[in-house]
Amino acid sequence: MSLSVAEKTKQYVLGTYARAPFVLDRGEGMYVVDDAGNRYLDFASGISVNALGQCDAGITAAAHEQFQRLGHVSNLYYSAPQADLAEALCQSSFADKVYLANSGTEAVEAAIKFARKVAYTRYGPGQKTGIVAFTGAFHGRTMGSLAMTPREKYQKAFRPLLPDVQIAPFNDVDAIAEFVTDATCAVFVEPIQGEGGINPASPEFLQALRDVCDRVGALLVFDEIQCGMGRTGTLWAYEQTRVVPDMLTTAKALGSGLPIGAVLMTDAVAGVMGVGDHGSTFAGGPVICRVAEATVKRISDPAMLAHVKEMGALLVERLNELNSPHVVEVRGRGLMVGVEFDMDVTPLIQASYQHGLILINAGPQVLRLLPPLIVEPEHIDALIDGLTSMLAELPEGTAA
CATH class of the missing domain: 3.90.1150.10 (Aspartate Aminotransferase, domain 1)
Structure with a gap:
């Protein structure tokens, strides 16, 4: 049976x-x-x-046609779909460079590493390693992202998590200076919290984060894994504010059902990363990149x-x-x-x-x-x- x-x-x-x-x-x-x-x-x-x-017929056709032409090749080789997707993401955003991953959590983990490398390069080892996230946040369930996801039921059995992470009150402008200091390398925030209850960050809060990050030399990272890709009425949620981040993580809708994540970043961030600093076997493959490029084009219309x-x-x-x-x-x-x-x-x-x-x-x-x-x-x-x-x-x- x-x-x-x-x-x-x-x-x-x-x-x-x-x-x-x-x-x-x-x-x-x-x-x-x-x-x-x-x-x-x-x-x-x-x-x-x-x-x-x-x-969707267009997405199905993009996947089918690309798989018939070229499947997996790894990042040891150039491929046109990856270059085309990266171009589309940069031209539709503040970004100068893109790192491709396989999921939202992977994108967050990559952004953590990039932020730590920027601080290491600019300030030396051990001088600036702190990360700030916020109450109600959800950034993922792997060990780094989990440290920035303040849910006791998610964290309890898996401690110790990534060190030097502080959780500040969401949307509290007055509390920012207490948490974001000279020891902070990055601040991670969702412009609209998803898992936390659909809580929009106020424009004043995001601007205050931008100001303090600039003052102390920390990177501002927007997690748009759930609220990006057209979900809020603009391709990226940050476009509805006057605040531009240093990095942005995206995933979910980017792949129209196939697994992909990405970190969008400025040249100032990208410039500290070198060959071998990070990588992935599957990330940025031709099929998913062709699908994601088609998705970006459709949603950005x-x-x-x-x-x-x-x-x-x-x-x-x-x-x-x-x-x-x-x-x-x-x-x-x-x-x-x-x-x-x-x-x-x-x-x-x-x-x-x-x-x-x-x-x-x-x-x-x-x-x-x-x-x-x-x-x-x-x-x-x-x-x-x-x-x-x-x-x-x-x-x-x-x-x-």
Whole structure:
């Protein structure tokens, strides 16, 4: 007797994920379908990955055509797709150079190394090694990025983590000078926190970080792994501020479902790195680079970005019409929206499957809405109808 997919997964795959009670089998555009034929409207997009939806024809063609031409070659050789992607990323941002990785966490780890090398080169060994991150941050789960992700449940069993990391209060301008000092080599911040609850950094906070980093000679690093790539209505979230970072990490939507990460940086940062200082066997391969280049071109189209702003405004407007006593706040930017409730949202996520929806959280009391950027008004209407029904079905007296 053959095992079911769920049984086989439980038997052979390390159980580090809590999974939904169905097996996804296929997808198209805004929808995914399970192996029983049930169809779900996807308002998570693989955690901000599938910006162009499922099975986009242009992305599929880019991957197919490149794999037929040239697959993996390693970074011992030049390839046109890598050069083209790097050019597209630099020309669409502040960056002069790009380092390519395989994931967001890898991009963050690379940025840590680059920041340490800049400080080592400019100030000497051991003089400037401190890193500052913020409450509510999520930068990854490997040992360096985990040190900057202040969740006790994530960190507890894995200490000691990367040393010389301090966690400062997010959006607290007055506290910055206490944490960012002459011993700091880099400050890592999400312009809009994702896992932390969809919390936008204030313009004043980001400007204060830029000012203090300039004053003490530290690098300012924006983590746009979740909020970048058009998610907020501009290709990069920093474009909506007057603050330009020294480095920026990106991943998720960059690969349209294939694994890739990148660090965008100025020449001042890139100039300290030499051959052998960092590397990766798989990073920057021809297939993923061709897919990522196609993704950047599609998402950076002004019509696409205007659509994101329009649909984001409509989504917030409709969410504010829910008029539920359980809704505390609707916040976000573009199509990165959080709905904070006065209760644990787990029952809503579980109920959403019965209403043909895919929803995820950002902390215990925030629904995180990250639809593909191709979302249309009828999809938002369907979401609101589902949420309205789910809220009406909550047991009387439900609250935090």
